[in-house]
Amino acid sequence: MRVDVLTLFPEMLEGVFGSSILGKAQEKGLAALRAVNFRDYAYNKHRTVDDYPYGGGGGMVLKPDPVFAAVEDLPKDPDAPPRIILMCPQGEPFTQRRAEELAEQRHLVFICGHYEGYDERIREHLVTDELSIGDYVLTGGELPAMVVIDSIVRLLPGALGNAASAASDSFSDGLLEYPHYTRPERYRQWDVPEVLLSGHHGRIEAWRREQSLLRTLRRRPELLERAQLSERERAWLAEQRRSIELESGE
Structure with missing residues (x-):
């Protein structure tokens, strides 16, 4: 280019x-x-x-x-x-x-x-x-x-050291990116979520997807209108939205 x-x-x-x-x-x-x-x-x-x-x-x-x-x-x-x-x-x-x-x-x-x-x-x-x-x-x-x-x-093939990095960035799939953690496993009184230490790739991917959906719901809910979501995810988000409304007293 x-x-x-x-x-x-x-x-x-x-x-x-x-x-x-x-x-x-x-x-x-x-x-x-x-x-x-x-x-x-x-x-x-x-x-x-x-x-x-x-x-x-x-x-x-x-x-x-x-x-x-x-x-x-x-x-x-x-x-x-x-x-x-x-x-x-x-x-x-x-x-x-x-x-x-x-x-x-x-x-x-x-x-x-x-x-x-x-x-x-x-x-x-x-x-x-x-x-x-x-x-x-x-x-x-x-x-x-x-x-x-x-x-x-940064989207050009080979520009990033890890080709998967761009694919998981915020907005790449219409959602905000899930949270990241690195060492140490415990910093002060805050621990890395246990699922990320499990080595179970299926559970980790499911957790990351849920966190991405939840973060988008809380910070940029308008993005969910255009995101490709399964029926299960839409139902889960509806439950989370009700919980957020109850927490805020709306």
């Missing part, structure tokens, strides 16, 4: 791209990550990338010409046109499902803006996707782009 990030602050991405899973993915040849300063594609001598909005208003707007020129200058595979992604608070909420879908692509281009916003012609005639990581506003698109890229690259 090739990932190009158009940014005015490439130094923000250098440390992240060279560290942890992203760094290892590049060392293994699984991904090539590059930051492109689209100020280098500004046409005037002052390398201006923003201007006042037509019609008035506060803030500055990113001009279309440097962004178009930077994207058009990127090396491209004619058999795999890039997905061009605009990081924007107005975009589609980013999810694990979207990460899985984008992990199948060979070339991704992220556009990170600053200032008040983008010239609308960038949205209409250049990008293929608009993504948001939440209903809040940041100074620029670099931090959201790094979040999304990390989420995608």
Whole structure:
């Protein structure tokens, strides 16, 4: 996979791209990550990338010409046109499902803006996707782009040391992940659940599934509406929901 990030602050991405899973993915040849300063594609001598909005208003707007020129200058595979992604608070909420879908692509281009916003012609005639990581506003698109890229690259085959890790992550099956424990078996007065010490894989898997369902019910119950559940699990969750309501006095 090739990932190009158009940014005015490439130094923000250098440390992240060279560290942890992203760094290892590049060392293994699984991904090539590059930051492109689209100020280098500004046409005037002052390398201006923003201007006042037509019609008035506060803030500055990113001009279309440097962004178009930077994207058009990127090396491209004619058999795999890039997905061009605009990081924007107005975009589609980013999810694990979207990460899985984008992990199948060979070339991704992220556009990170600053200032008040983008010239609308960038949205209409250049990008293929608009993504948001939440209903809040940041100074620029670099931090959201790094979040999304990390989420995608870790799904590439071979990126993680244990291939099963990604499959059991929260949201991978529509549920929150079950709790984890490690040594020591007892810390202060708190013990590791006995079932995890039993060596009985069937019981352990059943416990983990129940814990995942219960954690989702307590923290993100709306996720259960879309999760694939058996009739037994739905009945069990109904009992747990009644118990929670009794505990809370509802």
